[in-house]
Each structure stands twice: as C-alpha cells, then as structure tokens.
Amino acid sequence: MTTTKGNPAEPLRLLAVHAHPDDEASKGAAMMASYAAAGVSVMVATCTGGERGGIQNPAMEGDPHSSRDMGGARRLEMAKAAAILGIEQQWLGFADSGLPEGDPLPALPAHCFALTPLEIAAAPLVRLVRRFRPHVIISYDENGGYPHPDHIMAHKVTVEAYHAAGDPGRYPGTGAAWEPQKLYYDLAFNPQRFRALHFALEEAGLASPYAQRLAAWLEADTEGHTPPVGSHPATTQVDCGEYFEKRDDALRAHATQVDPAGFFFAVTPEMQRKVWPWEDYSLIDFRVPTTVPENDLFAGLR
Ligand SMILES: [Zn+2]
Numbered sequence: 001m002t003t004t005k006g007n008p009a010e011p012l013r014l015l016a017v018h019a020h021p022d023d024e025a026s027k028g029a030a031m032m033a034s035y036a037a038a039g040v041s042v043m044v045a046t047c048t049g050g051e052r053g054g055i056q057n058p059a060m061e062g063d064p065h066s067s068r069d070m071g072g073a074r075r076l077e078m079a080k081a082a083a084i085l086g087i088e089q090q091w092l093g094f095a096d097s098g099l100p101e102g103d104p105l106p107a108l109p110a111h112c113f114a115l116t117p118l119e120i121a122a123a124p125l126v127r128l129v130r131r132f133r134p135h136v137i138i139s140y141d142e143n144g145g146y147p148h149p150d151h152i153m154a155h156k157v158t159v160e161a162y163h164a165a166g167d168p169g170r171y172p173g174t175g176a177a178w179e180p181q182k183l184y185y186d187l188a189f190n191p192q193r194f195r196a197l198h199f200a201l202e203e204a205g206l207a208s209p210y211a212q213r214l215a216a217w218l219e220a221d222t223e224g225h226t227p228p229v230g231s232h233p234a235t236t237q238v239d240c241g242e243y244f245e246k247r248d249d250a251l252r253a254h255a256t257q258v259d260p261a262g263f264f265f266a267v268t269p270e271m272q273r274k275v276w277p278w279e280d281y282s283l284i285d286f287r288v289p290t291t292v293p294e295n296d297l298f299a300g301l302r
Helices: 029-038 063-066 070-085 118-132 149-164 191-203 211-220 241-252 269-275
Strands: 014-018 041-048 090-093 138-139 182-186 234-241 278-286
Touching: 014 029, 014 149, 029 041, 029 070, 029 234, 029 241, 041 070, 041 118, 063 070, 063 149, 063 278, 070 090, 070 191, 070 234, 070 241, 118 149, 138 149, 138 241, 241 269, 269 278
Parallel strands: 014 041, 014 138, 041 090, 138 182
Antiparallel strands: 182 278, 234 278
C-alpha cells in the first residue's frame, strides 16, 4: 500500500475525470496503470455513457450489439479497459452531447451533459470526491484538450468539484466535505511529445503521422514559439513506459471507438519508451508544498 505522509494507514488516491468511455485509455492510461501497480487507489469518473459515439473501427461496422445499443456496448468495453489497467471506474450518469458537425453547427440535443446547469452537472462528481476522497484530481484544460462539448463540460465540473468538495456549505446532501490536495490538467496532446516522436520516426526512416499536426501547431502559434508549446506548461512527467502495452490493450478494449490500425498505434511502445517514456501533466492548483518540475503526481503528499 502506498500511503500519505501524515497518516501511514491512509492509502494515496487518484481520481481522473473523463468525458466518455475510451478517454481514460487515450489520456493517462499508462500513468494510471503504473500508480495502480504501485498500490495507489485509482478511480476514473466517466461523465457520459458515450452513447452518441459512432463506430470508429472498420472491423466493428455492423456489429449487432453496438448497432442496437451503443451505450450498452460501451459499458462492456469500459469494464474490460478498467480491468486491464487495474483501476476502479464510476459512471456519473450524464447523456453524451455528441460532437456537433456542419456549418452552421446544429444545436446540442436536449438534456445532454454539456447543456446541464453546472451545479446539477457537478453534483455527482462532488458526491464521488466526498466518498472516494482523492488526494489528486486530473482533468482536461479549459479547451477540453480537444473541443468536444462534453470535454469542456468535464473540465468545468472537475474544477468546480475540486474547489467545492472541501466546503461543507456547498452541495448539501452529497457527503462529508473532503478537500483534494492537487489539481492537474492532462497534457496527452503535448506538442513537444509529438515533435519528439515525429523526429524519431523520421530518423528511423519511418512514415510519421504527425507531420500535418505539427505544421498546424506551428502555424497556430502566434507568438512564434518553436518548438510549439501548449497553453499550460508540462510541470510533471510521470515515467510509465513499462505500461505502454497495457495502455494499448486498454485502447483496443474500446473496440467500437479505436481502430487497431490507427493513429494511436503509429509508434511502437519500444520506440516510445526510448523517445518519450512519460505521460505529461500541468500542475494547476496545490494545497501541499511542492516544487516543479515534478516526476510524481503525489509529490508533497508522500
Ligand atoms: Zn471523449
């Protein structure tokens, strides 16, 4: 058991909040598997059921279960992924907002997660924080990491829960107050990581799927930063290369959403371990003394 500094009987706990089932596998899966293996209690909160997702894997086209009941199929996929990573998972029970496409963009569906008033949308997460009592909480940045309305809403409810759960006057009826100690944003799309992988592929004479993405970042960076930097700095790198195979297995468990021949598997785990054996985070708020850069999300808590 990995315990806290103040109380040797108290295990460390990590809560990662995600918008859809499969987000936990594409953002921070190896980090979570490595902490779980080291005795940390790891919980994923999944805001929506992902029931408006389409089939992203050609091999699953026409699959009877997901064609009839996408939400049900994704619950089974999520259970498989959680077992692979060795983590607990809880659904927060909101309806997937879907990714609006077209010009003009269509309205979001009634009663979806992204249209739920913040205090209602955050209440199940506050309840979970007060029950699970995480020391560390991880979310997306204010742009959702990727601009899906559910990802932006996942960011909002996480920041709300992080700040409100410790205040006994807020969210009455959702359990005893618990104050999480550190808040991080996930940097799975850290441009520096893609850049390093891109050049390693080129150097090895392999095709890079990142060329376009890098070009777009360079263009978008109005301050002329080279290499491209994200809006939040990487303060914390968790060495978890040993768990990249588990992360890939967890991704493949989301069979309706992940094409085993796709983007996520463009670079072998061996090459990733050589080039970028970390998963990256940005420390946003902390209530324990710590100094950056860190190599442990629990720095200051052990
Ligand atoms: Zn998502």
